[in-house]
Amino acid sequence: MTLTADQPTSDTSTSGEAAVHVSGLWKIFGPKADAIMKSDDAQLSRKDLQEKTGHVVGIRDVSFDVAPGEVFVVMGLSGSGKSTLVRLLTRLIEPTAGVVKLYGEDITAMGDKALLDTRRRRVSMVFQHFGLLPHRKVIDNIAFGLEVRGEAKGGRRNRAQEMVDLVGLSGYENNFPDQLSGGMQQRVGLARALASDPDILMFDEPFSALDPLIRRDMQNEVIRLHHEVGKTMVFITHDLAEALKLGDRILIMRDGEIIQIGTPDEVVAAPADEYVRDFVSDVPKSHVLTLKWVMRAEQPGEVDASSPVLQAGQIVRDAARVVIDHHGPCRVVDGDKVVGVVDEEDILRVVVAEEGLQ
Amino acid sequence: MSTATVESPGPAGPASGPNRVDKEQQPYVEVQKPRRTGIKLLVLLAVWLVLYAVFKGKMTKALGLQDTNSLHQKLNDARDWVQLDGKDNWFFGGVLGAIGDALDAIVKFFQELISIPAFPRPVPEIGWLGVVAVLAWITYAVAGLRSTLLVTGTLLFFGVTDQWSNSMDLLIITMLSVVICILIGLPIGIWMARSKAASGVITPVLDVMQTFPPFCYLAPLALFFGIGPACAMVLTIIYALPPVVRITEHGIRSVSPTTIEAARSLGLTRQQMLRQVQLPMAKRTIVVGINQCTMAALSMATIAALVNGPGLGKVVVSALQTLNVGVASVSALCIVLMAIMLDRTTTAASERGQGRSNVGSASGMGVMLTGVVLERLPRWATEDAGRGQRLPRVTAAGRGFLLALLFVPAVVLVLLSRQQLNLATFPDVSETPVLKWISGPQLAKGINNFTDWLVSGVDTYTIWIKDHITMWFIDPLQSLLSDSPWWLMALVLLALAYVLGGWQPAAYTLACEVIIYFTGVWNDTMVTLSMTLIATVMTMLVAVVLGVAMGRGRKADLIIRPFLDAFQVIPPFVYLVPALALFGAGRFTAIVAAMAYSVPIATKLVADGIRGVSPTTVEAVRSTGSTRWQMISKVQLPMARESLVLATNQGLLYVLSMVVIGGMVGGGSLGYIVVSGFSQDQLFGKGLAAGVAIAALGVMLDRIARYAAARYGR
Numbered sequence A: 001m002t003l004t005a006d007q008p009t010s011d012t013s014t015s016g017e018a019a020v021h022v023s024g025l026w027k028i029f030g031p032k033a034d035a036i037m038k039s040d041d042a043q044l045s046r047k048d049l050q051e052k053t054g055h056v057v058g059i060r061d062v063s064f065d066v067a068p069g070e071v072f073v074v075m076g077l078s079g080s081g082k083s084t085l086v087r088l089l090t091r092l093i094e095p096t097a098g099v100v101k102l103y104g105e106d107i108t109a110m111g112d113k114a115l116l117d118t119r120r121r122r123v124s125m126v127f128q129h130f131g132l133l134p135h136r137k138v139i140d141n142i143a144f145g146l147e148v149r150g151e152a153k154g155g156r157r158n159r160a161q162e163m164v165d166l167v168g169l170s171g172y173e174n175n176f177p178d179q180l181s182g183g184m185q186q187r188v189g190l191a192r193a194l195a196s197d198p199d200i201l202m203f204d205e206p207f208s209a210l211d212p213l214i215r216r217d218m219q220n221e222v223i224r225l226h227h228e229v230g231k232t233m234v235f236i237t238h239d240l241a242e243a244l245k246l247g248d249r250i251l252i253m254r255d256g257e258i259i260q261i262g263t264p265d266e267v268v269a270a271p272a273d274e275y276v277r278d279f280v281s282d283v284p285k286s287h288v289l290t291l292k293w294v295m296r297a298e299q300p301g302e303v304d305a306s307s308p309v310l311q312a313g314q315i316v317r318d319a320a321r322v323v324i325d326h327h328g329p330c331r332v333v334d335g336d337k338v339v340g341v342v343d344e345e346d347i348l349r350v351v352v353a354e355e356g357l358q
Numbered sequence B: 001m002s003t004a005t006v007e008s009p010g011p012a013g014p015a016s017g018p019n020r021v022d023k024e025q026q027p028y029v030e031v032q033k034p035r036r037t038g039i040k041l042l043v044l045l046a047v048w049l050v051l052y053a054v055f056k057g058k059m060t061k062a063l064g065l066q067d068t069n070s071l072h073q074k075l076n077d078a079r080d081w082v083q084l085d086g087k088d089n090w091f092f093g094g095v096l097g098a099i100g101d102a103l104d105a106i107v108k109f110f111q112e113l114i115s116i117p118a119f120p121r122p123v124p125e126i127g128w129l130g131v132v133a134v135l136a137w138i139t140y141a142v143a144g145l146r147s148t149l150l151v152t153g154t155l156l157f158f159g160v161t162d163q164w165s166n167s168m169d170l171l172i173i174t175m176l177s178v179v180i181c182i183l184i185g186l187p188i189g190i191w192m193a194r195s196k197a198a199s200g201v202i203t204p205v206l207d208v209m210q211t212f213p214p215f216c217y218l219a220p221l222a223l224f225f226g227i228g229p230a231c232a233m234v235l236t237i238i239y240a241l242p243p244v245v246r247i248t249e250h251g252i253r254s255v256s257p258t259t260i261e262a263a264r265s266l267g268l269t270r271q272q273m274l275r276q277v278q279l280p281m282a283k284r285t286i287v288v289g290i291n292q293c294t295m296a297a298l299s300m301a302t303i304a305a306l307v308n309g310p311g312l313g314k315v316v317v318s319a320l321q322t323l324n325v326g327v328a329s330v331s332a333l334c335i336v337l338m339a340i341m342l343d344r345t346t347t348a349a350s351e352r353g354q355g356r357s358n359v360g361s362a363s364g365m366g367v368m369l370t371g372v373v374l375e376r377l378p379r380w381a382t383e384d385a386g387r388g389q390r391l392p393r394v395t396a397a398g399r400g401f402l403l404a405l406l407f408v409p410a411v412v413l414v415l416l417s418r419q420q421l422n423l424a425t426f427p428d429v430s431e432t433p434v435l436k437w438i439s440g441p442q443l444a445k446g447i448n449n450f451t452d453w454l455v456s457g458v459d460t461y462t463i464w465i466k467d468h469i470t471m472w473f474i475d476p477l478q479s480l481l482s483d484s485p486w487w488l489m490a491l492v493l494l495a496l497a498y499v500l501g502g503w504q505p506a507a508y509t510l511a512c513e514v515i516i517y518f519t520g521v522w523n524d525t526m527v528t529l530s531m532t533l534i535a536t537v538m539t540m541l542v543a544v545v546l547g548v549a550m551g552r553g554r555k556a557d558l559i560i561r562p563f564l565d566a567f568q569v570i571p572p573f574v575y576l577v578p579a580l581a582l583f584g585a586g587r588f589t590a591i592v593a594a595m596a597y598s599v600p601i602a603t604k605l606v607a608d609g610i611r612g613v614s615p616t617t618v619e620a621v622r623s624t625g626s627t628r629w630q631m632i633s634k635v636q637l638p639m640a641r642e643s644l645v646l647a648t649n650q651g652l653l654y655v656l657s658m659v660v661i662g663g664m665v666g667g668g669s670l671g672y673i674v675v676s677g678f679s680q681d682q683l684f685g686k687g688l689a690a691g692v693a694i695a696a697l698g699v700m701l702d703r704i705a706r707y708a709a710a711r712y713g714r
């Protein structure tokens, strides 16, 4: 997030064509889902509905947009419907109601052929448990998507080799997946997804099965790839640190419903309710919050032309040194305009609050 | 029987068996009403004994072997009609006739190819040397070097023991049956894996197919196809088909859902999914299914001989009928060796990593060969095997090249074996030094001498055991079952089914009793039942002792398990041979053979159950200071109850199918009637009826055991 927080992404979703457009999306699991959808039962809470009808609400009335090039993170506790949501986006499961558009194409209304074509060219997915084919070599796994859409052997080999190099697996082309470590297997999954040059990449908790160090490497890898290839990404995780690190915006779900959508600092600084507050309570706030969230209004005569100038989008931790060295209020600007001031005390409040937590 | 399928709060349906779901659905039922099964059973026994004493020997429905009833006569007439007029009937002559002729022709073709003289030649098209070479080549291609050595050795042994032609016949029947099973079973299995509806319809059919002991469809098949190779093959196929279908379905269904989902997200069509993901990933499991199918097919060798199927089984059957243990042993040994050979080969084939044979993966000679040949292979034949792999990997093209290379000597040997007589028919080795000791007749004689010596040494003990068990257990129980009036037995069985399993198995029991009553062999069925019960009890005694030992100690497991595995490969008929040698002809022999057949499976189930008891529980109990005996009797056995019940259920079915076969060595009753149906014209109808009675008995026992298992196995 440190890389992207200062981009004004949170309002791009309304301008131009969205990469992913979701409106009024529902998924009810069970044989009579359609009937329930039409009846009043759909308004019942997840628990009540399950007790009454045995059906489970996976996703309840979800709408959002993802801008092209954005990294959009979906998070929530286990069972909150994240996987269901991401599978609905490519219609791996059929939605009960609602519309999903990918770059303007309504995939909920597509015929089988068009749907296959979309999956072959427009979106790729990366899965928590990799989903590699054990009987194929690494290179053949990566080329698999190209093979099923009927590309010639030479072409797909070259493309797959490029991907191998891109994800740093050079030398392992001829190994079989079970000869690789978990992190490397997930690189294969990543390369397979990238090979078909999709417009959108979807990740379903791709790094949850990896240990922390490898996970950090892989997160950095995703950030690097995002810079290099600039794809739109929908990234599912239940790890808040990961969400904050990668996401331009974060969607927080509970029981299949949206609780909050916002940039990382919005979510941390202004949680929508107790659920989100709980979620973000152990986050080191100084690493996430920007000065915008800690500054106060300027009192007349408090600052002068000599006091340092800081950007409103700067992370508190990064600004701390300057503010503390200055021994007095500093100006916070958004563009050219001064929007407030911060002093030592404002910074310390954030940092000390954190110490108290730990 | 349909009444039994109406829904009820009773135990789970028979198909589902004792599984976890049931447990969760009805956790309170048992607590609410104590069943007092023990008391009910005691009352039942008391009433039975009293009535038995009063009516003993009356209304038993006993029917002498040569006596027949009107149903048997009608069946005889039907047989006569099929034999005389069937040829003009569209079904018997048209459909079945065509199938039968086709199968006969295929078998004949292969027989002339490798086992019997191909007119006008005095010898088969390909002599023994050529056959050995080609089979070795095939084995090398699918299963690697070790299996090749095993196959070569086994084939040579067939020749040395003078069983070449019979062995080849058996191999032909078995392999053709397996191929047909695969051709039919694979598509059905795939279909079932992809369609819930298909699975729902076909699974119960497979259940029934596997409940019937093979003896009971001998007669109808003989009627439809006439005795001969075609009939033998159909018999084998019916018996061997279910494993392929089931395991194929299972294999495809258990492909990891993540992989399926990942493949779907790449935009695979259903066809691509099947060909490129599901089949390759299920391949190993499917090969395991083929292994099971092969073993099942081979285990029919001797039964198929009863309908004049060619092969080693014929020798075993005729030797058993003349009580010639030596000759029976030699051909039984050949069957066992063939079983081991096919088992190892198919197992090795299933364990092979697909397309990833590294250059040095073969051992011994393979390494030498690869060292010399592969280093010089052209570039396309090998590829780098990736990081961390020292040796290069052979590509598909390279493998093909190597196999083509090895095919050349095989072809040369085939050609040679067509020209030279001593390479065409296996030479007589009775004059050759060393080999003469294991030449067929010599070996048979040796075995006969050895058994005579052994039996004369131990027969005081074996006869003592046999006589006492017969006197104290077999005779009284048989008398109790077969000397009770038929209506008493019918009521007792009904009551038993009701007490043990509720009204559903009672309904099945009633239906089966009606069928058995009308077959006219009620009394013989009761004799068979008494033998089945005794053998099952004895099986369970042995299985619990061995199973507890195996479940508790790794060492015991390591020692016993290989024996059990080996026993399970041996075709059932073969058990008759040593049992016959030790105990002579009689009911006891049939019981011993039945035990030998069913103990391995029951023991394994018990051992798994004991091992399945949570280690935490065991540790907790140990910490309370309980003794070993307390641990076994108070904790491990009660907690493994589910497995015990399952083991009894399986053991019962295994015992039944073997007890019937035991009819051939003096076990008498149903099995003997079935066999007589083939040898004596006027008994055909009765044999057919006895087959039906066996099926009904099997279904009845299976249902009672299953419902009881669902009720008590938790």
Ligand SMILES: Nc1ncnc2c1ncn2[C@@H]1O[C@H](COP(=O)(O)OP(=O)(O)OP(=O)(O)O)[C@@H](O)[C@H]1O
Pocket (backbone or CB within 6 Å): A029, A030, A056, A057, A058, A076, A077, A078, A079, A080, A081, A082, A083, A084, A085, A238
């Ligand atoms: N095929 C299904 N049938 C019935 N219920 C389902 C099905 N798939 C998911 N659910 C239910 O929908 C809810 C959401 O599941 P989902 O897998 O989307 O959660 P998740 O947020 O991805 O959780 P996790 O972090 O554990 O992966 C769960 O309560 C789950 O039980």
Ligand SMILES: [Mg+2]
Pocket (backbone or CB within 6 Å): A082, A083, A084, A204, A205
């Ligand atoms: Mg999930």
